[in-house]
Amino acid sequence: MLRIAAFSLFALFFLFPLYAMGDFSTRAPGTGARTLDAWKNLVADDVLFGGIVISVALAACTVAAMLLVLVPTMIWVRLRAPWARGLVEFLCLLPLTIPALVIVVGLRDVYLWVTYFLGESTLTLTFVYTVLVLPYAYRALDAALSAIDLNTLSEAARSLGAGWAKTILQVIVPNIWSGIISAAFIAIAVVIGEYTIASLSGFENLQVVIVQIGKTDGATSVAASLAVLLFGVALLLLLSLFTRDRKLGVEAEDPALLTPAPTVAANRGADA
Amino acid sequence: MTAPTQHDSVTETGLAVELTDLTRVYGSVSALDGLTLHIEPGEMVALLGPSGCGKTTALRILAGLDEATSGTVSVGGNDLTGVPANKRDMGMVFQAYSLFPHLTVLDNVAFGLKLRGEGVGERHKRASEMLELVGLSQHRDKYASQLSGGQQQRVALARALAIRPSVLLLDEPLSALDAKVRVQLREEIRRVQREVGTTTLFVTHDQEEALAIADRVGVMGKGQLQQLATPVELYTSPATPFVAEFVGLSNRLAAEVSQGMVQVLDSRVSALPGSISAGRGIALVRPESVTVTADVDGTARVTAVEFLGPFSRTRLMTVEGEEVVAQMTSAQARELRVGDRVELSIEPSGVLVIAEDPDS
Numbered sequence: 001m002l003r004i005a006a007f008s009l010f011a012l013f014f015l016f017p018l019y020a021m022g023d024f025s026t027r028a029p030g031t032g033a034r035t036l037d038a039w040k041n042l043v044a045d046d047v048l049f050g051g052i053v054i055s056v057a058l059a060a061c062t063v064a065a066m067l068l069v070l071v072p073t074m075i076w077v078r079l080r081a082p083w084a085r086g087l088v089e090f091l092c093l094l095p096l097t098i099p100a101l102v103i104v105v106g107l108r109d110v111y112l113w114v115t116y117f118l119g120e121s122t123l124t125l126t127f128v129y130t131v132l133v134l135p136y137a138y139r140a141l142d143a144a145l146s147a148i149d150l151n152t153l154s155e156a157a158r159s160l161g162a163g164w165a166k167t168i169l170q171v172i173v174p175n176i177w178s179g180i181i182s183a184a185f186i187a188i189a190v191v192i193g194e195y196t197i198a199s200l201s202g203f204e205n206l207q208v209v210i211v212q213i214g215k216t217d218g219a220t221s222v223a224a225s226l227a228v229l230l231f232g233v234a235l236l237l238l239l240s241l242f243t244r245d246r247k248l249g250v251e252a253e254d255p256a257l258l259t260p261a262p263t264v265a266a267n268r269g270a271d272a
Numbered sequence: 273m274t275a276p277t278q279h280d281s282v283t284e285t286g287l288a289v290e291l292t293d294l295t296r297v298y299g300s301v302s303a304l305d306g307l308t309l310h311i312e313p314g315e316m317v318a319l320l321g322p323s324g325c326g327k328t329t330a331l332r333i334l335a336g337l338d339e340a341t342s343g344t345v346s347v348g349g350n351d352l353t354g355v356p357a358n359k360r361d362m363g364m365v366f367q368a369y370s371l372f373p374h375l376t377v378l379d380n381v382a383f384g385l386k387l388r389g390e391g392v393g394e395r396h397k398r399a400s401e402m403l404e405l406v407g408l409s410q411h412r413d414k415y416a417s418q419l420s421g422g423q424q425q426r427v428a429l430a431r432a433l434a435i436r437p438s439v440l441l442l443d444e445p446l447s448a449l450d451a452k453v454r455v456q457l458r459e460e461i462r463r464v465q466r467e468v469g470t471t472t473l474f475v476t477h478d479q480e481e482a483l484a485i486a487d488r489v490g491v492m493g494k495g496q497l498q499q500l501a502t503p504v505e506l507y508t509s510p511a512t513p514f515v516a517e518f519v520g521l522s523n524r525l526a527a528e529v530s531q532g533m534v535q536v537l538d539s540r541v542s543a544l545p546g547s548i549s550a551g552r553g554i555a556l557v558r559p560e561s562v563t564v565t566a567d568v569d570g571t572a573r574v575t576a577v578e579f580l581g582p583f584s585r586t587r588l589m590t591v592e593g594e595e596v597v598a599q600m601t602s603a604q605a606r607e608l609r610v611g612d613r614v615e616l617s618i619e620p621s622g623v624l625v626i627a628e629d630p631d632s
Contacts, residue, residue, distance in 0.1 A: 148373070149368055149369075149370070152366050152368040152369075152370045153370060153372065155335075155337050155357070155364075155366065155370075156364070156366060156370035156372070156428075157372075157383075158336075158337070158356075158357040158358045159335055159336075159337070159357055159358070159360075159362060159363065159364040159432075159441075160358075160363075160383055160384035160387060160431070160432075160435060161358050161359075161361075161384050161387040161388060161435065162358055162387055163356075163358050166387065171372055174372075174374040175372070175373055175374050177374075
């Protein structure tokens, strides 16, 4: 009973602001009548729609860049350079400890070269966002890699004739898929919600546009904010459903067959 | 366990394996120190030794998963020293379970064939044959997590053999299994190996396993091959004190050598090659070579009797204060009581006699 009461209290605490946002964004200014104009602006307002498109594109580019950099690096470090694991972890977690303002100031000179070579597209934020999502992506991938016997699986694949590319793509990646999905979803949530770096760097992404619109059209601004929030929640729910399905996916239909197999740790011998 | 069946389609012709003067140094530690080993086509050789003796290092170098500091590896006359693991065409079964968790049993077995560009029909046919060979056809659509440890290792064996490897490498494949399954599976490995005829190197630290299934057993110690011989020869005629003490149990008894004969426990037996030529030494005597006869005037006394099922091990103390272990049938051991006086003798097979101070 106490648990239900506590749960209800917390639900109220978290859901009431969302309800308030929903209520505010569906009322006409002045009259207070119900209207969906603010929500229609999400696609009708060119600036806002442009912000949504650019943020989605940024999220896609960031996820692609992050996975291309991080997945092979983490696999390689675990297999071939375990001595570098601590260093890689430190570097990946470093962005968490540096304020966004400091990152912007630090990257200013770098971005002079980036814009010189690639133009002033907002998509160039991909580079800094890739760094920004590293801590979250690293944790998700690290957990997935720790859950498999990476050395044995890769050696088994190689002994069967797979080169390194096929070993990674056909054996390792399918077995850390839940970690990759987690890393990607968290990266999307971070990028879609990022404001400080884009704003201080003079780029217009969704959050920057929302703030700008908020100065003249509060309802549309709140509708866009609520949409982003719901999108983030949906992603996290999907993530939780996906990882749960993966865990349950290969459970035996015949429980009698599930003779406990020794753990990886128990299997690994101490022999030279 | 399935009955042995003939599979002409799975039979391969083995190739000779030659490891020449292999060394492997990790920092200041020498894991392999000049290992030279020749394996005949179709032969199964077991490398036996304690942890850290270099047996797994040797197997990994042969597989291409580790690099030798010096020395060469050749299979069927082809030098494979610098060839990467994925191009060596060797099948390997690992100590840890190595089935790919995202693939079914059938797809695991067919994985190597897919990499070789074989069509779906052909590779599924071959994988099915291999699964039939190891008696797991009915589990072809299951995942690794749905199989027991023994079943997983049998699938791993089928997967390793499916690619028609030039050499089969077994890296302690039974060590994670319980005792009963180990015995079943080692017999199955031997049957399958004989059936397909693939040259096989089997690494283990379990001497019973090695002696039971290998054509020849190589005992390794401190990175060197101490002796390579048939199981019987290895047990009855150990070439070095290390082999004598590592393979089976040995009593260390005071002995006197003269003219090729050994005087030990009031018995006179021949000295094995490798023994000291003359003088006092330590005879390494197998417990089953010690004969115990009840005798109230005997020179030894029973201190303990350990029941081991069909056999019992009896601990005895001579009047000179030497401790002796004798192995006999449990029926014979039932006649003995702790404190009984007995007479000890040695069976007339040869014994190895080493110097009193092994370092001298």
